[in-house]
Amino acid sequence: MTKLDGYLKQFVVQFSGLKVGFHEFEFEIVDLFFEQYVIEDVDGGNIHVNFTLEKRENMMELSFQMAGTFKTKCDRCLDPMVLDIETNDQLMIKFGDVTSSENEELLVLGPEAYKIDIAPIVYEFITLQFPLRKVHDEDDCDPEVIDQLQQTFETPEEDNDTANMWDELKKLK
Ligand SMILES: [Zn+2]
Numbered sequence: 001m002t003k004l005d006g007y008l009k010q011f012v013v014q015f016s017g018l019k020v021g022f023h024e025f026e027f028e029i030v031d032l033f034f035e036q037y038v039i040e041d042v043d044g045g046n047i048h049v050n051f052t053l054e055k056r057e058n059m060m061e062l063s064f065q066m067a068g069t070f071k072t073k074c075d076r077c078l079d080p081m082v083l084d085i086e087t088n089d090q091l092m093i094k095f096g097d098v099t100s101s102e103n104e105e106l107l108v109l110g111p112e113a114y115k116i117d118i119a120p121i122v123y124e125f126i127t128l129q130f131p132l133r134k135v136h137d138e139d140d141c142d143p144e145v146i147d148q149l150q151q152t153f154e155t156p157e158e159d160n161d162t163a164n165m166w167d168e169l170k171k172l173k
Pocket of ligand 1: 074075076078079135136140141142
């Protein structure tokens, strides 16, 4: 078994043996988690997951509370950046004739199902939180890249502005 397989095993929840009621689990999402998915935008992350499974007679309600950070790249300067993530999601599971995914909030499991891998579900909820545009705060971008961008797209008046700024600062003394 690879390190990744070993790590992912914890996300497989065997619900058949669980009693009716609430069951709580905790998971730590680490960089390894993201190795199974090929996604250009995510370079890893650390996310704490509080997972609650409520088992009822003929259905289950899964609830995921996640908080942490994930690593990505800035859309503007391409430098690495870390973004916060916090999300609270629910998924209903019903039992039917065949396993099927009705929509984002309802999953139907066939009669043979006795366990569920929540890793892809967690992954899905995480990606739903990704902002469309991921950029550093203006001052945190790689200055070299920004300089190059500005030289490409703008007339180089930057030096004058900087000189003026220093003049202003000197006056403040
Ligand atoms: Zn940036």
